Amino acid sequence: DVKVTQSSRYLVKRTGEKVFLECVQDMDHENMFWYRQDPGLGLRLIYFSYDVKMKEKGDIPEGYSVSREKKERFSLILESASTNQTSMYLCASILGGTSGRVNTQYFGPGTRLTVL
Amino acid sequence: AQSVAQPEDQVNVAEGNPLTVKCTYSVSGNPYLFWYVQYPNRGLQFLLKYITGDNLVKGSYGFEAEFNKSQTSFHLKKPSALVSDSALYFCAVRDARPSSNDYKLSFGAGTTVTVRA
DSSP: OOOESSSOOOEETTTOOOOOEEEEEEEEEEEEEEEEEETTTTEEEEEEESSSTOEEEEEEOTTTEEEEEETTTEEEEEEOOOGGGGGEEEEEEEEOOOOTTTOOOOOOOOEEEEEE | EEEEEOOOOOEEEEETTTTEOEEEEEOOOOOEEEEEEEEEEEEEEEEEESSOOOOOEEOGOOOOEEEEEEEEEEEESSSOGGGGGGGEEEEEEESOOTTTTTTTTTTTEEEEEEEOO
């Protein structure tokens, strides 16, 4: 089974702090994603990465950055946390597609971040 | 552009009754469609997906979904709901045309299902 793990289930930070959220997958997936989940808004894509050191902005990248130094690890960074970044953060990964196959995104358990 | 609409914020059913969670989508080309479920304080779990072929897709935990191209819908169904099916359900879509962003999913806002005993 694919396993996607996130470093913390719950996190409380102060406004202005630098915050690191870590995600690790153990199935050699090329593609990794960071989403935030807010009630009534579903999941919104922050950033994704399709290879080591590669990244692309998603729909709501403002206030976030990412790092992918190793294939299995994708980090989300809040350079200066703000209260409007209080949310559930979900990491996901997916195997790179081969002809004729449609693979599935697998999700981690989520990190509930509260910024005070 | 691609998007998903889940028109119901909440669905309430009695245990043993049929359960339907609605989803409509919009994509430029043909869709790949997915359903995920989220239990409290957990990540999303994959239920089923439609790629091509048979319009009725069967998935985990007795769920199935019917793809209807003319109505651009992909409703999730379960013939007999259980209390343990109470959770948050998300529909997602991806454009089937290959592109550099072809793994990006667009999610609906989610539907909270409550099954009462």
